Amino acid sequence: MAESSEVKVLGAWPSPFVMRARIALNIKQVNYAFLEENLGEKSELLLKSNPVHKKVPVLIHGDKPICESLIIVQYIDDVWSSAPSILPSDPYDRAIARFWAAYLDEKWYPSMKGIATAQGEEAKKAVVDQVVEGFVMLEEAFVKCSKGKPFFGGDQIGYLDIAFGCFLGWIRVTEKFNGIKLIDQAKTPQLLKWADRFCQHPAVNGVMPETEKLAEFAKILMAKMRAANPPN
Amino acid sequence: MAESSEVKVLGAWPSPFVMRARIALNIKQVNYAFLEENLGEKSELLLKSNPVHKKVPVLIHGDKPICESLIIVQYIDDVWSSAPSILPSDPYDRAIARFWAAYLDEKWYPSMKGIATAQGEEAKKAVVDQVVEGFVMLEEAFVKCSKGKPFFGGDQIGYLDIAFGCFLGWIRVTEKFNGIKLIDQAKTPQLLKWADRFCQHPAVNGVMPETEKLAEFAKILMAKMRAANPPN
Known part of the structure; x- marks a missing residue:
């Protein structure tokens, strides 16, 4: 340590x-x-x-x-600069990792949150499509960033792995609640494999909540939100 | 060069x-x-x-x-790492500069843009108060970051100077259109002096638009916005 x-x-x-x-x-x-x-x-x-x-x-x-x-x-x-680097060492790779991390927080995550609150099937489908469209771009980014290695950061978990991977618990809960697949073999096969690798990594697996436990928490949260803002 | x-x-x-x-x-x-x-x-x-x-x-x-x-x-x-550094060299100072830069883009700038579109005097006053509240926090941040030197970055323009200073043209246009002072001697005296120093800096003064020219541009922009979204 x-x-x-x-x-x-x-x-x-x-x-x-x-x-x-x-x-x-x-x-x-x-x-x-x-x-x-x-x-x-x-x-x-x-x-x-x-x-x-x-x-x-x-x-x-x-x-x-x-x-x-x-x-x-x-x-x-x-x-803690002597331990494994989190940001890529090359300035351009660093800029790309920062770009996608900012995209996730500013564009993708608001869409993702919108799946739970979208009213009606059509609105929900539109939001799900936006979320999946983001994943398709991230699949392309994965191919470019990882250069054939297991993580966005290469051989080790890096900045974009952390920025993206932290959402995987909530992605799985959203898939479960809505009976859909957001990351799948057809459109985002690389991300599907990456997600498993990420969750099994020793730096992650004690921290990533189990899907069942997170789903229970989400149910309580949604019940509180509905009580505070009853539907019209 | x-x-x-x-x-x-x-x-x-x-x-x-x-x-x-x-x-x-x-x-x-x-x-x-x-x-x-x-x-x-x-x-x-x-x-x-x-x-x-x-x-x-x-x-x-x-x-x-x-x-x-x-x-x-x-x-x-x-x-271009051999030339003057833009980010502070100390990790904590770097985190603080990044924090305020993110605050400006994510919290403060949406309020600032809201001054032009607020409907009614009361709504406008509320938005102006939010903007000024942000400046009061940035005045405190200036005292801490600059450590008695002319810029957030110390002796030279740094990351937070650039992140904040780039808004000065639009701040001045907003002051002019609304007959108000957003940065003033009473509440934010350090920022008032910093703003002048920033605009006069040789890296800035060929790039910062003149207030009159920017005000003309803003009038055209607002006329276009009104034509696209006429008030009720």
Whole structure:
């Protein structure tokens, strides 16, 4: 284990964004304390550490809080620089990894969340199509980035693997609830194999929630949302 | 001038995001060709270079397209690494600069754009308050990041200077159209001085549009928007 000088992660187990910080620390073999937040009643430490967004994850390194999952991953890569690199070493490869990570958070994830809230079959189909269209582009990106190796990052899990892979639990829950396949053998065969490899990786498999457990959590969450916003 | 091996920027002069790429290249003293896009009829080169978002800026380095303004700035810093650094060298400072740059794009800029479209005085005041609240936080960030020096980046323009400074033209146009001050002596005195220093910097002053010219452009743009979406 690398020197940690007191590392904490403020998080919540079902959050894909929190998972990014934890996987990055696992890759670097950094010991850390995981402080589970109750998002219904956020801790003083969370509010003080991330006063702008008041969101998890926050990485606290010594007494310094770092917020925003992809910024945390880059920070971890910068600080524990002697361990395996997370960002690609080539500037262009690095730009491509950053591009797709930003695409996932800014374009793809809002569509993905829209599957649960789309009203009617037609609207749902339109959102599912957008999500799958994103995966088809990511399949192409995988072929280019991985260069025949098992991960976007090559032989090891890298920045884009972490950025994308953290959504796999929620992708599987969405597939289960809707009786559909979002990543499949026909359209995205490389991603299908990559997803299994990613979930089995030792830096990931203790952190990725089981689909059943996440599905139970999702049911409770959706019931709360329906109670707060009953359909017209 | 540093070696450029054919560098092009696909852009549009009024775009704050395009300005980021140009300022970063100027800091590194890289020669580049600026290809002005007609955003009403995007070029084949733009559509081919940024098929996902179809947006400017795109940096083309040799035959490689790089998209998304903050990713472009980081790419420029990585490739022309011997010239002055744009990202801070300390990992924590780098995380803080990235945090505020992301805040500007994801939270602050949507509020800023909302000033032009807010319906009624009350709604406008609420949006203006959000924008100014962001500046008050950025004033605090300036004090911490600059450590008594002229820029967020210290003695030289850095990542957060570029990310924030590129909006100054539009901030001034918004102040002019609405008869208000968004950055002022009372609430944000450090930012007021920083803004002048930034605009006068040799890497910036040939790229930052004059307020009058940008205001003329904004009037035409707003007239087009009103014609497309007449008020109820």
